Amino acid sequence: MPKKSDKGDEIMEFNIIITGIGGQGVLTLTNIITWSALKEGLDAKASELHGLAQRGGAIACHLRFGDKIYSPLVLEGKADLVFALEPLEALRSCYFGSKKRTVFLVNAHRSIPSSIFIAKEEYPSLNYVLDALKPFSNKVILIDASEMAKRATGDAIMANMYMLGYACAKKLIPLKRESILNGIKEAIPERYIELNRKVFDLGFEANNVTIKD
């Protein structure tokens, strides 16, 4: 959302944390949205993590766009959107959010790491996650994206595109649909664009898919 500076001139700045597990398409989403911001003529920066962390581990990418962006990282408390492909990962990144400004869009599908069974730990319940996010959020939207993506394509991996479509339709990301579609064209290999578009559209048109809104 455009934020006014004290001097009254418009310094638009929008900060997103995209989080999930290696292999869920966190990097792809980051790349798409960064391109989408550029398509709208904005400055944009993102920070990714590659290598070690990608092997089934937790990943959080930072993404910022606006008139002039310096840091590729979001300051704690300054996220406008936490885009979480997994509930535990929403929790892990929650401190980037704040009551004033942050929407959490959370995929409800839980992915339980085997380390939890091996170390006999407890994976938090969805209710625990929702409660815990309260002090860090203005709004939490829980969406069954993996299930919807799986129904549409037979593969839960497309949950990221489903959520992107949803976020675009509900204006959780202040970028035009056209810009995001152009972003998809830039960031996705040509042979996969059609499938990604299809799932994006499903998410865009989705209604009543939220478990909690």
Added chain:
Amino acid sequence: MESILLNEYGKKVILLGNEAIVRGALEAGVGFSSTYPGTPASEIGDTFSEIAKDANLYFEYSTNEKVALEAAAGAALCGVRSMVSFKQYGLNVSSDSAFPLAYIGVKAGMVIVVADDPNCWSSAQSEQDSRYYARLAHIPMLEPSDSQECKDFTKIAFDLSEKFNIPLLLRTTTRVSHGRGVVKLGKIVEGKKRGRFNKDSIRFRNFPPYIMETHEELHKKLSELRRISEEIDINFSLNEGSENDLGIVTSGVTFNYVMDALQDLKLDLPVLKLGMTYPIPDDKIRNFIKDLKSILIVEEIEPILEESVSALAKDVNPELEFYGKKNGYLPRSGELKEWHVLLAISKITGVKSQFNPIAQKEEYKKLSVVKRPPVMCPGCPHRASFFATKSVVGEDAVFGGDIGCYILGIYPPFETQDFVFSMGASEGVIHGIKKVSDQKAIAFIGDSTFFHAGIPGLINTVYNGSNPLIIILDNRSTAMTGHQPHPGVGVTGMGEKSKVINIEDIVRACGVENVMVVDPFNVKEMEDAVREYLQKEKVSVIVAKRECQLLAIRRKKREGIVIPRFGIDQSLCDGCGICLYQFGCPAIFIENDKFFIDKDLCTGCAVCVRICPKRAIKAMK
């Protein structure tokens, strides 16, 4: 990826810092590029590999960073612009040749890219600040702060290198290399691809007494470069007219944290941003600090600028108060973030921030957030190797660790990395242990790591006579850094077929008598091999050969091969949990006290079928 080759001057595209470096090299007319893969530098080589043919240049994955640097030096000595890239430890490996290269110099521009990894996101050795190398080896250094600067500075580095006949270091950190941002494209230049080594220069013959002459010459070059550093516009200051008597000196990605923190605090402190950090612009710094009361130095990782500025302050402003890493205003370890800078400025100036990152984190700490450590993938052959080895030796052995995906064996249930040093060190250290201890000792080393630095260590165990068991985990790829090929695979960085060099042949040629090649998915065979070889009086080597499962799945899908999935027959499963607690497959989970296989995660390796004592795991229809 296509953006890298776009020849549309002035067009804006999104590039990863590492991709922007490649683009900068193309705009500088690079003809030769080499690397050994290492995160956070890997995508530089991978991007070159992908575009080399279209861009009409040469690229190679060398066997290690020292060879990579030497190869790039060879090209530059022949008048072809070259780039070598690696992570911070790669510079260590290459340093034996990097030091004399500074004396010898180059004919065409040569850029050495080194990517540091504060916080060790993808590193397992130390939080090294490679900026010390610039000073130690007398190699000039540039430090970009984002993707645009990655491209621009690369071009500047090539030009300076060629002008002064000296290699240049381009230093990034993880947030720069793996930062994505807007880059305005320049023109791609077709540079020289072929050259010739001329014997006319004695300075290439780095041998006394010439060394003293070239050393002298090197210092002349550096003093000229110091003048460049005074004038070059990548060393610039902001807010100089500011009334504030606190100034900030910064470089690299941390410049961005400074700018954001100042905006958040609504301050306009004077800032000196250094893009060229060796040689530093002494006069420019003196000028910047002379009227200030205090100074904050913001840099990653060690207080290098802090020390340099402090020395300069003695001439012009001995009363200047310093804030930075040395007096605890900024942390000495870990990655710097905006909040560190925000709090430091806030503490010094007394200006309160509307954000309270510490309170945020305190609130977060109250929550129970279970860890999700990175794991070996479902179907990873290393898991089978570790399982078989541990089922034979139990806890009663020293496990030498090394650098690669198998480092993840550090976690339960395996804990098969009792020590980790550096590439190839599993063998060297385990030899020393074997020389003084009667414990059983097993070194695990990967295929690419073996080619990189494992051969001298192996020869040493043969020559100096110790008897560890060395297990070479040959997954036919440099998997951790993104599946780059290596000499055992027979494919080059240009994507061309090459001679396959068999690891077992090398092992035999090193004088090892006990050599066996085993498929680790055949658990029984692997266990027998470990059992037999642990009894040997001389060093023995098992090559555990099985393609990385990620590559295998990709290949099978391409070839139309059906990947079987497995399920647990609940009527046979007695819940012993070997498949989960001892084998640790991420596809296996518990629900209502029963064990199941997640069919979306299962990759059909069938190792669990072999290790289940009740034969309860079966192929699904």
